[in-house]
Each structure stands twice: as structure tokens, then as C-alpha cells.
Amino acid sequence: MSxxxxxxxxxxxxxxxxxxVHWREVESLLHHLGADVEPAHGARFKVTLNRHEGYLHHPxxxxxxxxxxxxxxxxxxxxxxxxxxxxxxGE
Numbered sequence: 457m458s459x460x461x462x463x464x465x466x467x468x469x470x471x472x473x474x475x476x477v478h479w480r481e482v483e484s485l486l487h488h489l490g491a492d493v494e495p496a497h498g499a500r501f502k503v504t505l506n507r508h509e510g511y512l513h514h515p516x517x518x519x520x521x522x523x524x525x526x527x528x529x530x531x532x533x534x535x536x537x538x539x540x541x542x543x544x545x546g547e
Contacts, residue, residue, distance in 0.1 A: 461485050469540040473526035478519050489538060505536035
């Protein structure tokens with residue numbers, strides 16, 4: 457995993473969640489982790505990772521994700537078995 461992906465993963469699991477994460481960075485991380493990201497209805501995207509499905513919202517008025525979006529991303533990653541502790545143990 458690249459340094460940027462590792463830093464992003466750490467910031468996603470940090471409290472409070474960051475408010476300056478760009479959607480393209482999230483999408484890049486998801487693809488790197490092996491997720492399928494497919495457009496769903498409207499600004500929603502269906503994310504399939506490790507046989508778990510979740511839905512994320514693309515930011516509407518900017519390319520920056522809100523804290524709520526980051527919390528939803530954290531939930532999707534956790535349900536798929538991707539956690540900061542697992543990543544750091546495998547590093």
C-alpha cells in the first residue's frame with residue numbers, strides 16, 4: 457500500500473473524522489483494496505468489498521467528503537474486515 461493510501465486509512469479511522477478528504481482519494485483507496493465501485497441511484501455508489509456491500513454518497517457541491525461521508529466509509533470498511541489494526545499488523 458502506498459504512503460498516501462496508508463495515511464488516508466489512518467485518517468479515516470481517526471476521531472474526529474477529517475473533513476478534507478477528496479472523493480477521488482476515497483475511490484482510489486477502495487480500488488486499491490480490491491473493491492468494486494459501481495454507480496447506483498443518483499449520487500450513491502454501491503461498494504462491494506470482501507463480499508460485503510455498502511453504499512456511499514458522492515459529495516454533491518464539492519469534491520470533498522463530509523464527516524458524515526467519512527463515518528459511512530469507515531462503517532463500510534469495518535464491515536468488510538478492513539481495519540487500521542489489521543492493516544498495521546500486516547505492514
